[in-house]
Amino acid sequence: MSIVNVDLLALATNPLYFSTLSVTNISTPAISLLSYDNSWSQSVLYTNATARLLVDLPYQAFHEGGVYDAATHALYVSSNYQSLQDPINMTIIHLNQDWSVNNITASQFPNLQEANGGTTFYPVGANISAPPPNQVWCDQGDFIHYSGLVSVNPESNSSNVVLNNFLGPRNFSSVNDARQHPITGDIWFTDAAYGYYQNFRPAPTIPQQVYRFEPATGVLQIVADGFVQPNGLEFSSDLKTLYVTDTGATGPDLNLTRPATIYAYNISPNHRTVSNRRTFAYVDSGLPDGIHADTSGNVWAGCGDGVHVWN
Numbered sequence: 001m002s003i004v005n006v007d008l009l010a011l012a013t014n015p016l017y018f019s020t021l022s023v024t025n026i027s028t029p030a031i032s033l034l035s036y037d038n039s040w041s042q043s044v045l046y047t048n049a050t051a052r053l054l055v056d057l058p059y060q061a062f063h064e065g066g067v068y069d070a071a072t073h074a075l076y077v078s079s080n081y082q083s084l085q086d087p088i089n090m091t092i093i094h095l096n097q098d099w100s101v102n103n104i105t106a107s108q109f110p111n112l113q114e115a116n117g118g119t120t121f122y123p124v125g126a127n128i129s130a131p132p133p134n135q136v137w138c139d140q141g142d143f144i145h146y147s148g149l150v151s152v153n154p155e156s157n158s159s160n161v162v163l164n165n166f167l168g169p170r171n172f173s174s175v176n177d178a179r180q181h182p183i184t185g186d187i188w189f190t191d192a193a194y195g196y197y198q199n200f201r202p203a204p205t206i207p208q209q210v211y212r213f214e215p216a217t218g219v220l221q222i223v224a225d226g227f228v229q230p231n232g233l234e235f236s237s238d239l240k241t242l243y244v245t246d247t248g249a250t251g252p253d254l255n256l257t258r259p260a261t262i263y264a265y266n267i268s269p270n271h272r273t274v275s276n277r278r279t280f281a282y283v284d285s286g287l288p289d290g291i292h293a294d295t296s297g298n299v300w301a302g303c304g305d306g307v308h309v310w311n
């Protein structure tokens with residue numbers, strides 16, 4: 001793996017600067033990294049990092065999620081939508097004890113129609129000193145089934161619907177991604193319109209918003225609005241900041257004047273509301289879809305040309 005240091009002053013006055021770097025030559029079949037800041041090779045990835053291709057399947061098997069389950073020692077990834085006759089798969093990467101890949105299977109969880117993002121999940125009353133026993137997946141629904149949150153237990157292949165409507169008469173559009181707050185146990189999630197744009201959901205009847213749901217009480221509240229398409233979300237590891245991506249640049253069409261942006265918010269001391277929305281990052285290649293925060297405070301996002309990391 002090679003790390004190419006970007007000369008920001010050379011770039012500033014040369015729009016063609018990147019074409020001079022071998023790293024941006026996509027016909028070169030090696031993983032290369034562009035570093036915009038020294039902290040990259042000092043504290044994110046060391047220069048001795050290696051990478052290898054694990055598997056390449058002939059359909060979009062690796063689309064969202066990437067949720068590790070300890071009991072089955074496997075990583076669960078949802079595939080991309082293809083057709084109502086060929087519903088979204090859970091692509092399961094079964095690992096060996098040394099974390100190498102054993103094999104990869106495609107399956108489905110019960111009561112989960114068209115999965116999108118997911119995360120590990122402690123149901124109410126679960127032992128939080130043990131690894132999370134469940135996962136909560138965003139079910140985008142279809143023309144018959146509601147969109148909402150489904151809790152699954154990968155070990156027993158059982159599931160239950162946690163939430164499938166907004167306070168009764170209103171339906172979600174197609175919930176997209178979720179996180180469980182580590183202190184309150186609340187599920188924070190985004191609702192986007194991609195099921196409609198992919199032609200398996202009715203037209204949205206509610207704004208695209210970010211929600212907080214209390215599994216213990218049923219309380220459901222809007223945390224943030226003002227998005228074109230809220231997509232990935234993540235808490236910083238100190239739980240003081242919420243990051244939400246807006247992938248509005250793609251929707252009914254690709255329009256690069258709409259957002260491809262990560263917003264940051266302050267999370268209130270009671271862990272229930274947010275304030276002080278600001279633009280954290282704008283992505284110049286594709287869209288920031290799923291995001292993660294690491295324990296050093298970096299934010300990682302899947303984007304058009306690979307993974308972007310911000311300090």
Ligand SMILES: *[C@@H]1O[C@H](CO)[C@@H](O)[C@H](O)[C@H]1NC(C)=O
Nearest residue numbers: 019020021022025026027028
């Ligand atoms: C990209 O890489 C290929 C294969 O190594 C090489 O033939 C080609 O000249 C390179 N293109 C540029 C613009 O450097």
Ligand SMILES: *[C@@H]1O[C@H](CO)[C@@H](O)[C@H](O)[C@H]1NC(C)=O
Nearest residue numbers: 041042045046047048049050
């Ligand atoms: C890579 O470099 C880091 C930092 O110098 C070191 O801690 C680590 O052991 C190295 N890893 C390997 C596989 O050499």
Ligand SMILES: *[C@@H]1O[C@H](CO)[C@@H](O)[C@H](O)[C@H]1NC(C)=O
Nearest residue numbers: 059079082086087088089106
């Ligand atoms: C699910 O996996 C099977 C292979 O087991 C594949 O043929 C099918 O196209 C996949 N469907 C989706 C939507 O990923």
Ligand SMILES: *[C@@H]1O[C@H](CO)[C@@H](O)[C@H](O)[C@H]1NC(C)=O
Nearest residue numbers: 107108109110111156157158
């Ligand atoms: C889990 O249950 C679903 C639906 O009942 C079924 O389609 C799937 O094959 C099961 N998966 C496993 C690994 O048994």
Ligand SMILES: *[C@@H]1O[C@H](CO)[C@@H](O)[C@H](O)[C@H]1NC(C)=O
Nearest residue numbers: 125126127128129130131132
């Ligand atoms: C909770 O999990 C921890 C770690 O596995 C275990 O030591 C503890 O006994 C469990 N507590 C209960 C009440 O089961």
Ligand SMILES: *[C@@H]1O[C@H](CO)[C@@H](O)[C@H](O)[C@H]1NC(C)=O
Nearest residue numbers: 143144145146169170171205
């Ligand atoms: C909500 O979704 C359900 C299930 O698909 C459907 O029967 C119902 O008509 C929808 N309600 C509204 C107001 O769109």
Ligand SMILES: *[C@@H]1O[C@H](CO)[C@@H](O)[C@H](O)[C@H]1NC(C)=O
Nearest residue numbers: 228253254255256257258259
């Ligand atoms: C792109 O989106 C902007 C903002 O919504 C809109 O004003 C503009 O007309 C769109 N452009 C095209 C070519 O559709």
